[in-house]
Amino acid sequence: MQVPQGRSRFGRFHLDWRAGGLPWLSIPGLILGTLLICMPFVLVEVPPLVDVPGHMGAAAIEAASPASPLGKYLGWKWVFTLNIGGDVLMKVLGAQFGILAAGWWSTVLATALFAGGALATIRMANPRGGHGAPWAMMFVFSFPLLTGFLNYILGTGLSLTMFAAAIWLEDRPRLRAAVLVVAQPLAMLCHAIGGLLLAILIASNALGREMDRLPAGWWRRSQWRTVLSTHDWKAALRRLVVLCWPLLATVVTIILWKLLSPAPVRSLNTWRWDQKGEFLWLTLRDQSFWLDAVTTVATFALLLVGPFLGGRWNWQRGLPGLAVAVLYVIIPSDINGSAFVDVRLLPPAMMLLLGLQDWSGAPARRAKAIALAGLALLGLRTVVTAASFADYADDFRQQLSALEHIQPGSRVLTFVEHSCIEESWRNTRRDHLASLASVYRQAWVNDNWAIPGLHMVVPRFRPARNFVADPSEFVWSRGCQGGRLRSVDSALRYAPIERVDYVWLIDTGLPRNPDPRLRLVWQEGRSLLFAVRPLGFPTWRPRDN
Template identity: 70%
Template sequence: MTQVRQKDWVIAARALWARAGALPWLSGPGIIVGILLVCLPFALVDVPPLIDIPGHMGAAAIEAAGPGNPLEKYFTWKWVFTLNIGGGVLMKVLGAQFGILAAGWWSTVLATGLFAGGCLWTIRMLNPKGGHAAAWSLMFVFSFPLLTGFLNYILATGLALTAFAASLWLEKNPRARATMLIVAQPVAMLCHAIGGLLLALLVGAHALGRAIDELPEGWRWRDLTNRRWLETLDWKAIAHRMWLTCWPLLATVVTIALWKIFSPEPAASTNVWRWDQKAWSFVLTLRDQSQLLDAGTTIAACLLVLVGPFLGARWRWRQGLPALTVFALFLAIPSDINGSSFVDIRLLPVAAMLGLGLQDWSGARKPEWAKMVAYAGMGLLAVRLSVTAWSFAGYAEDYNKQLSALTHVEPGSRVLAFVEHTCLDESWRYARRDHLASLASLYRQAWVNDNWAVPGLHMVVPRFRPGRNFTADPSEFVWSARCSGGWRRNVDSALKYAPIERVDYVWLIDTGLPRRGDPRLQLVWQEGRSLLFKVRPLGIPTWKPKDF
């Protein structure tokens, strides 16, 4: 009897999925479960262990500093009209209610959820019965842009993907669709220029792809110089359809025009193409904890895209053109734009997500192949999410150890920080301590030389400038002997020129003890290779450093 009931449940579930017209993992509940699973590792941490997130939290603390806060002596916050403020605005709104620490956590989780949810919803709308590789797409959520902590970009891209999926869902209601797009485009663009631009790019690419799909069957093999065939096409109807679909994209043009008119001039108006960086991004996009796992995942995903067509998987133009357009933008766009770095390689994971998820496996030569793709993707995704959760627990423990140094820092102090920046030759796994020093502004209302302060791009304006090259990011970076190559500065060369007499503390994060002692530095805390020194005129060290 029990087996009969279970069989009835299975039959009923399959019938429900068939009526819904989507694979089970692309149903509403399936998408919600996917989002929750992707966001689950964040439940293990207070500070999301993504490289730039502590920097965003430190900046939010500066923005929220009220009268009497010591941070007012050291920084000014100046809101400017720039296409890079999404995370700052979100943290301000959330921070007013829940505090900066919770605001940083929730902002990261919401951005990650939008990124994953927008991806799955897009696959649901364009490939509901053939999205067997949806799990493969979700692997690219925890990729270079998110692991680096590009909060503004992830938030904007998540909004763009979600709004794109919503525009497909609202196609039968043109007025509501147009209203939504007109509102969503400026919001996404204000979060981040490149991430927001993806919305217009995806809508336009899909509209063009659908127009191509609706051409007469076999048009690709006809002689396009055949005037009779060309004359049979209703070009006015095609142009009218494209206009009705794409005219709301003028909102992006208007937003860019307003930005050009009202935003301050960038500090560096140069564009640089780094072709070696573009090439390396194929290797490093999924760089996380294990070189074997990450490289294997990348190779498997590439093989899936390349081999899929031989197994019967296809893209219609409306499915393939959005991914192809994002990939073309990745190739064409500069690597550095007006002081913002790594602009191009942020796009590669989005192209991979769309290329994998929109590959239609419903027409595979053997249904078993499509099921194998789905189950293999789910299994590999489970492994990667487990590794991510395990790494988050490890990062949380390490962050707590490093931040224990701040218990020895007097509130309102000036902290000169140096953190050892690792390189690929030394370690595949990233320590993610690059901007940990910014949390001194949050926890101790202290000045620290770790903030982003590019005029016209960031809102933090330093008032206290202890030295020409020791005011803001990247003045905190030093390199190990193995990575310096003889020309990058190490902790000794950094301290040699540092304005130590103008600060209260020197915080060395994972640098090891400098070779040369300084009588002004008194050791007050040590954790492994990290040390905190209190600056005292001609002070004599009272602690003997541990061997390491």
């Protein structure tokens, strides 16, 4: 008796290990690919992603005991909000392994889920034509991950993984529905937009399948009458209901969030159309302008030229990526105080469009060449990423040596030079490094995210109105936007120096007009740490570099 593909002779679903003969989509290939993507993290203790030190600082505040000095300065209030995946994961891991290990493991697990979920989706939806999988993997280390949007990466990774599981379980509708009903609230709690992707992917995939069932040329006006009279619309509607009714769990989650979550302080939604256009170019910005530029041009060229070379989409494979791309265009850029909401969607859109581009109908040698070229470029980018992680690890160690000169429980006013593209393509990723003072020294810093209704950190110590939380720590060099933004000198001019114990300047260089209350206790290149003393004559003298 011939066994139908995908099932054993006893009717129980089993996995096809080879996935249509493409080795990178076999189960060993999927596992190996995910591990290789995560390999750069082996080189670091603190993941060098912009926001990760901030997440670790927040975890230290949440875990602080009543006797901790942090409790005098900062509190934590758990609220029901769709942005807590990383916080919950760090709490669970931190209770067992400590904050540093929790931050590292949370980042690695989120990255693995993001990469593995994308590969699993390609495996399930495009097993024989997924030659674009290596090209899709280039968007793992893209703007959202390199920025350290852990909640979003975790939510998106869970959505991609559960989307793949939903395709796998289509022959077992009850189990599939149960998995989706549980997975959707979990993904939404990780992050609203990342979790919403699961419902969008399920719905667009189901709708695309029905569009593929329509007669050829159904979009022509001359065919509409024939299609309306001959197509079994009732059967199509039944199939859509069976596949999509579990998505009500997303609707229920959103309703509960609106009813139970505190109203956000910032409710203004803003569309930044220039930002949407710029990030078509900037989403792969990493270490090398030319490597990132070549990669960006190559990936867009593959999408545009691929259909002429044999890489095509049907509606079922193309609509999920197209739906995410449309959402990227229409969604606001800032929502309730959360910035860069829209541009986070570009990487998963590109991953879906590239990975689900079907090359099975192209000549075999051409499809193989496309896959090998993608693997070579992906390998090069992974090596560059790993080398950069080693460099960032050395830099972080040098910068954090300042903490050896800070007394536990101190108040540390921090200013960090925010890197801008006008001066350097490579990001220093020091923006939230000061938050690690809360981890290592139980110290207060003005670096925390503390928007009510969005974050759970509650400031108790407020040295001055505009020096309580992020983004009060940012200053800019003269080369950024022509020097119109706040410099370290203008920041120090209004800073509440008399109410803190230390002033930590990260990569700002020496202020032009040093305050006489500041005594230099540490310097590493352009970074300096000052202890605050009563008003007197300046006695510090910076050492030459």
